[in-house]
Amino acid sequence: MLRMASFVTALGVIAGMMGVVGGDERPPSTHTVTIEGMRFQPDVLTVAPGDTIMWVNRDLVPHTATSKDGDFDSKEIQAGESWSYTIRAAGDFAYICAFHPTMTATLRVK
Amino acid sequence: MKFSAILAAGLLSFPFVSVSAQDINDAQIASIVVTANQVDIDAGKLAKTHSTNEEVKTFAQLMVRDHTGVNTSATDLAAKLKVTPQDNPTSQSLKSDGDKNLARLKTLTGTAFDKAYVDHEVTYHQQVIDALDKTLIPGAANGELKALLIKVRPAFVAHLEHARRLRSSIVKES
Numbered sequence: 001m002l003r004m005a006s007f008v009t010a011l012g013v014i015a016g017m018m019g020v021v022g023g024d025e026r027p028p029s030t031h032t033v034t035i036e037g038m039r040f041q042p043d044v045l046t047v048a049p050g051d052t053i054m055w056v057n058r059d060l061v062p063h064t065a066t067s068k069d070g071d072f073d074s075k076e077i078q079a080g081e082s083w084s085y086t087i088r089a090a091g092d093f094a095y096i097c098a099f100h101p102t103m104t105a106t107l108r109v110k
Numbered sequence: 111m112k113f114s115a116i117l118a119a120g121l122l123s124f125p126f127v128s129v130s131a132q133d134i135n136d137a138q139i140a141s142i143v144v145t146a147n148q149v150d151i152d153a154g155k156l157a158k159t160h161s162t163n164e165e166v167k168t169f170a171q172l173m174v175r176d177h178t179g180v181n182t183s184a185t186d187l188a189a190k191l192k193v194t195p196q197d198n199p200t201s202q203s204l205k206s207d208g209d210k211n212l213a214r215l216k217t218l219t220g221t222a223f224d225k226a227y228v229d230h231e232v233t234y235h236q237q238v239i240d241a242l243d244k245t246l247i248p249g250a251a252n253g254e255l256k257a258l259l260i261k262v263r264p265a266f267v268a269h270l271e272h273a274r275r276l277r278s279s280i281v282k283e284s
Contacts, residue, residue: 038264060183060258061176061265079179099172100268 028086032056033105035063035077035097040105047109049090056082066098073098131249137196139246139255140188143262145201146238147177147184149208150231156215157227166224169276173231173269180262187258221284228277235270239263 028050034041036058047053055065057077065074065083071093074083087093090109097103150173157170188195195201211230218226242263250256 037261038268059265060262061179079183099175100272102268102271 028052030054030084033065034058035065035103038100038103040065040095040097040103043105045105045107047087047107049088049109050086051109052084052086053107054082054084062099063103064098065095068094068096131245134198134200134245134249135196136191136250136252136255137193138198138201139250139259140184140193141195141197141201142204142241142246143184143259144181144188144195145204145208146241147181149204149211150177150234151181152208152212153215153227153230153234156212157223160215160219161224161227162220163224163280165276165279166228169228169231169272172272176265176269180265183258183262187254191252191254193252193255221280224280225277225284228273228280231273232270232277235266235273239266239270242266 026048029047030052031045031047031054033045033053033055035055038059040055045053055063055074055077057063057079060079062076062078064076065072065085067073071089072085072087072095074085076099077083087107087109093107093109095105095107154170154173154177158167158174161167161170215223215227215230242259247256247259247263250259
């Protein structure tokens with residue numbers, strides 16, 4: 001228990017240092033994109049650099065979240081499963097489901 | 111419409127014609143769903159090995175992956191609801207027509223195979239969507255079964271669009 005507490009404390013210190021070093025005005029957030037009905041919802045999501053995006057597959061079939069330019073690729077996300085990715089760079093990232101190319105969306109990082 | 115498409119339409123229109131939403135129970139719906147998916151998984155597995163067209167093979171792999179996913183969910187739900195899929199004229203016709211389709215496809219090669227497989231996929235998905243809308247969704251008594259059928263519909267619509275695009279692409283190439 002003590003070891004766990006030390007670990008948690010250490011994480012907190014590291015996180016605090018990162019905040020100071022990076023000069024962030026707010027801590028990174030986690031955003032959710034729901035994959036349902038063969039669509040990414042929302043289809044345009046605006047986040048900040050350092051934020052984490054979690055794609056949750058609520059369909060009955062597997063999907064992927066795959067950047068068109070190769071910046072990120074979830075590989076197969078099974079039905080009922082999720083995949084998270086922390087994005088560092090700013091910009092617009094168009095992505096698709098590699099299995100169902102009609103499923104398109106954009107991650108806007110600024 | 112080409113002869114193969116007419117033939118496929120004729121083969122597949124039959125299984126769903128005589129069944130109305132009032133005449134069907136959840137055990138029969140479960141059997142129809144599982145059979146309909148299995149028929150397309152079997153056709154997809156054949157196309158993966160028989161076709162030499164990369165687009166067709168990718169589509170076939172998608173059909174195997176997605177319909178296996180749907181069947182896993184349908185089977186899990188049936189077990190949870192303690193519903194034993196019940197054989198019925200519609201599921202029997204689907205199986206029989208699926209077997210006929212496989213037998214016919216096995217006699218074909220090259221572009222003729224690709225056209226026949228994809229034509230059948232277009233017709234099959236349209237027929238299943240019609241069956242979902244007219245018979246299966248309105249006929250489902252259990253709320254969770256009805257919800258599963260509603261949830262699966264967009265995947266069939268996406269497959270239909272994909273198959274239509276693929277058919278246009280094959281026609282242009284040939």
